[in-house]
Amino acid sequence: MKPWLYRSSAILLSGSLLIPVPASHAKTIHASQSISSQGSPAALAAAKDVKLSKDAALAIAKRMVPGNDMELKSVSFRSADTWRSFPEWSFSWEKKVPDKDEVQVYLSVSIHANSGELTSYSHHDQNSSKLPYANRVSYENARKAAEQFLKSNNPGKAAKTTPDTYTTPTPKTPLHADSIYTFRFSRVEDGIRFPDNNVEISVNGAGKIINYSLMWNEEIQFDRPSKTISAEDAKEIMREKTPPTLSYLIPWDAQGNQRNKPVLAYTNPFSIVIDAKNGNVLDGMLAPLDGVTEPVPVSSKQLPARHTGKNLTQEEAVKLAAQLFPLAGFELRSAQYSESDYRGNRPVWDLSYEKKGSDDYDYANIAIDASTGDIYNFSKRQNKPLEKDAAASKRTAADYREKAMETIRKWSPTLAHELYWNEHSESKARLGSTEEYLLTFQRYVNGVKAATGSSAVSFDPVTGEILYYNADIGKEAYPAKLPEHLSAEEASEAWWKEAEIEPVFMLEQLTPEDQKKLRQQPAFIPSRSAKLVYRANSTVFDEPYFLDAVSGEWRSQSSGKPVVLHRIDPVDLAGHPAAKELLLMYEYDALSLEDGKLLPDKTITRGEMIEMLMISINRGRYFPLYSAERKASFSDVSSQSRYFSAVENAVDSGLLDKQSSKLNPDEAITREELADMIVRALGYKNLAQYSNMFQSDLTDIASSPKRGSIIIATTLGIIPTDKQTFRPQATVSRADAAITFSRFLEKRSEQDTQPSIAR
Numbered sequence: 001m002k003p004w005l006y007r008s009s010a011i012l013l014s015g016s017l018l019i020p021v022p023a024s025h026a027k028t029i030h031a032s033q034s035i036s037s038q039g040s041p042a043a044l045a046a047a048k049d050v051k052l053s054k055d056a057a058l059a060i061a062k063r064m065v066p067g068n069d070m071e072l073k074s075v076s077f078r079s080a081d082t083w084r085s086f087p088e089w090s091f092s093w094e095k096k097v098p099d100k101d102e103v104q105v106y107l108s109v110s111i112h113a114n115s116g117e118l119t120s121y122s123h124h125d126q127n128s129s130k131l132p133y134a135n136r137v138s139y140e141n142a143r144k145a146a147e148q149f150l151k152s153n154n155p156g157k158a159a160k161t162t163p164d165t166y167t168t169p170t171p172k173t174p175l176h177a178d179s180i181y182t183f184r185f186s187r188v189e190d191g192i193r194f195p196d197n198n199v200e201i202s203v204n205g206a207g208k209i210i211n212y213s214l215m216w217n218e219e220i221q222f223d224r225p226s227k228t229i230s231a232e233d234a235k236e237i238m239r240e241k242t243p244p245t246l247s248y249l250i251p252w253d254a255q256g257n258q259r260n261k262p263v264l265a266y267t268n269p270f271s272i273v274i275d276a277k278n279g280n281v282l283d284g285m286l287a288p289l290d291g292v293t294e295p296v297p298v299s300s301k302q303l304p305a306r307h308t309g310k311n312l313t314q315e316e317a318v319k320l321a322a323q324l325f326p327l328a329g330f331e332l333r334s335a336q337y338s339e340s341d342y343r344g345n346r347p348v349w350d351l352s353y354e355k356k357g358s359d360d361y362d363y364a365n366i367a368i369d370a371s372t373g374d375i376y377n378f379s380k381r382q383n384k385p386l387e388k389d390a391a392a393s394k395r396t397a398a399d400y401r402e403k404a405m406e407t408i409r410k411w412s413p414t415l416a417h418e419l420y421w422n423e424h425s426e427s428k429a430r431l432g433s434t435e436e437y438l439l440t441f442q443r444y445v446n447g448v449k450a451a452t453g454s455s456a457v458s459f460d461p462v463t464g465e466i467l468y469y470n471a472d473i474g475k476e477a478y479p480a481k482l483p484e485h486l487s488a489e490e491a492s493e494a495w496w497k498e499a500e501i502e503p504v505f506m507l508e509q510l511t512p513e514d515q516k517k518l519r520q521q522p523a524f525i526p527s528r529s530a531k532l533v534y535r536a537n538s539t540v541f542d543e544p545y546f547l548d549a550v551s552g553e554w555r556s557q558s559s560g561k562p563v564v565l566h567r568i569d570p571v572d573l574a575g576h577p578a579a580k581e582l583l584l585m586y587e588y589d590a591l592s593l594e595d596g597k598l599l600p601d602k603t604i605t606r607g608e609m610i611e612m613l614m615i616s617i618n619r620g621r622y623f624p625l626y627s628a629e630r631k632a633s634f635s636d637v638s639s640q641s642r643y644f645s646a647v648e649n650a651v652d653s654g655l656l657d658k659q660s661s662k663l664n665p666d667e668a669i670t671r672e673e674l675a676d677m678i679v680r681a682l683g684y685k686n687l688a689q690y691s692n693m694f695q696s697d698l699t700d701i702a703s704s705p706k707r708g709s710i711i712i713a714t715t716l717g718i719i720p721t722d723k724q725t726f727r728p729q730a731t732v733s734r735a736d737a738a739i740t741f742s743r744f745l746e747k748r749s750e751q752d753t754q755p756s757i758a759r
Contacts, residue, residue: 046079050087050113057089060116061109064153070095070107077113080525082518085217087113090120118153121212128206133177133749137207139170142181146201149209150185157199157214161185164195166502169540172587175616177205177749189222194505194530221529222505225277231501234274234534238501241281241289244269244491246549247449250476251560257629260476262451263560264483266491266547270536276503277532285509286531293423295444298408299416306413307373317349320373321366324411325380330355330364337370344475347371375411378469395437395464401425403464404439404457412455412471419455419471420444436468437461445478452476485549494547498539498565505530539565570598581738588615591734600735607643607665609674609737610655613681614646616745617653624649634663641665655680672706672728674737675713678744682751684712697723704728718743
């Protein structure tokens with residue numbers, strides 16, 4: 001086996017390890033060859049060829065170091081490579097907690113070894129995580145801090161970039177003080193964005209820059225055609241070539257029985273780009289597209305099962321395996337039967353074989369449906385890579401496709417009519433290479449791509465032997481026929497209302513010749529070019545979304561819940577003292593508009609308050625989805641209720657007790673109930689039970705079962721009083737609830753910054 005080939009070199013100039021760097025940079029450091037200063041002549045030569053010496057780069061980097069009490073811990077150099085096109089010096093400093101072997105402040109800085117530009121920066125201070133919620137910086141001020149940092153520390157790049165508002169959404173107001181804002185600034189050439197080159201900056205809740213990374217290649221050659229098609233022409237071409245297509249999907253966070261209920265959807269259709277020079281249609285890798293490829297079924301009709309009747313015994317399964325697969329010289333090592341396998345809850349035999357007398361560990365694994373005889377899995381290979389020096393295959397894509405289809409029909413006949421070849425089926429391996437050639441087929445139901453289910457066939461390109469086969473049909477249920485749904489034309493209109501055509505430069509892929517050189521010559525750095533194209537950018541949102549083909553609603557791809565892409569500003573909050581706090585709850589959908597109004601004086605319901613508290617406990621994410629198997633804790637909050645997941649999550653988190661059969665989520669919450677929820681959310685549930693320990697001047701809480709919670713909530717200043725009465729049974733307005741919730745967020749953040757009531 002040939003050794004790994006490294007694409008860049010690095011010199012370690014101190015006894016410590018290479019400095020930690022941002023995640024993207026760390027990948028390249030990991031892939032580099034680290035050597036001592038007495039090591040590789042090539043690496044030493046690379047360091048000598050740059051314009052800045054170590055000391056000169058260090059002098060520049062020191063400007064980023066706060067104070068004089070930080071200790072330089074490591075210095076490293078890395079040469080240019082295909083990923084990071086410039087050489088750089090990297091330095092790291094530490095400041096430890098007095099009298100402790102604990103790092104309090106960590107800082108790393110990387111400097112362009114030729115231009116002296118700042119290329120990377122990372123700063124971590126333990127104290128930054130102790131910021132009170134009330135002192136957190138706003139998104140707008142964080143953005144200004146990022147822009148100022150870029151202008152101050154790399155003015156040249158600041159002048160050549162623009163904020164990326166196309167792919168980076170404005171985040172919701174954070175519910176925790178330690179939230180991080182990330183901003184991306186795209187390179188601009190001739191007034192056109194080149195997103196592949198950018199600057200990324202992260203700002204913490206205190207408004208401090210914690211990460212900066214430069215991704216830039218000055219050697220890029222930009223294709224600047226003298227004549228281009230118009231944006232309108234590009235839009236019409238894209239409209240014609242990429243009509244939305246139906247597909248089923250399952251929301252990512254769906255659990256239990258919800259995973260068995262796929263949603264008919266139109267997903268984002270804007271996967272292609274248009275060549276600005278000639279209007280040609282290109283895929284995301286800038287390869288030409290001849291047109292939309294219609295899915296082709298592996299079998300035009302349903303094929304009969306290989307086996308019917310009683311489920312296969314082990315002996316019968318082993319016999320069938322011997323008939324279908326070349327197992328000469330292999331002996332059965334183990335056989336395992338599952339009555340309800342994950343593959344659609346099917347009865348399955350898993351057979352494992354080992355080659356007798358082989359020096360190498362040769363094995364074969366086969367999974368057989370005991371009911372139909374369909375093959376779900378087959379793999380047979382040696383525990384070593386393919387021969388890299390073998391002659392390349394002369395087979396065509398059509399050869400592989402036909403062999404794969406024939407294999408599916410033979411090995412999994414009852415599945416063949418639901419497995420389709422489509423535009424995503426082609427292997428990523430290159431024809432004529434010595435890499436495995438992999439083909440994939442997708443499951444379709446009634447002509448629509450299913451949410452799950454696929455087949456994969458992998459070939460040895462030299463021998464043509466099948467190395468791996470898998471067929472996995474999901475267990476979710478589909479309707480016998482398609483429900484009434486939006487037409488493709490209606491879906492297209494909906495998506496185009498949310499789209500904007502933009503000209504951009506895109507980095508062209510390496511040529512096969514350059515790819516070959518890279519494999520043969522690790523130090524080779526190919527020339528790169530960027531093509532001018534048009535692409536469609538859909539409305540940026542804080543999570544992926546799709547168009548529900550039945551209801552016409554926009555829905556979250558994560559939760560499946562309806563989302564509002566363009567939030568309407570309430571018309572009744574101007575000048576209201578609780579406007580800021582009310583908008584926070586509205587932003588997280590805990591409060592809804594009625595005729596465009598948020599109605600601050602309307603009483604807040606029990607369900608609305610539970611929902612908002614659970615969102616905050618889950619760090620701004622929506623609560624977990626519960627499956628239909630989850631028995632409702634309250635008879636009036638069924639699995640169909642808007643509040644079901646929030647309520648069940650609240651029960652699991654100890655925010656609610658199941659003391660009665662009903663919750664009455666649509667009724668107004670009382671002040672004592674609100675106090676109890678807040679105290680539980682702060683983690684003081686047990687303390688509140690010892691209410692007799694507390695003294696209080698409030699005259700109307702002696703008989704309240706929530707007395708302990710009321711005293712804690714009022715003592716912390718979360719719920720206001722008139723100093724004499726609390727009014728436990730009084731209802732709470734939306735405005736008062738919003739103010740209480742904001743105070744809860746502030747007090748929660750203080751729990752880790754100063755002594756608090758023991759829990």
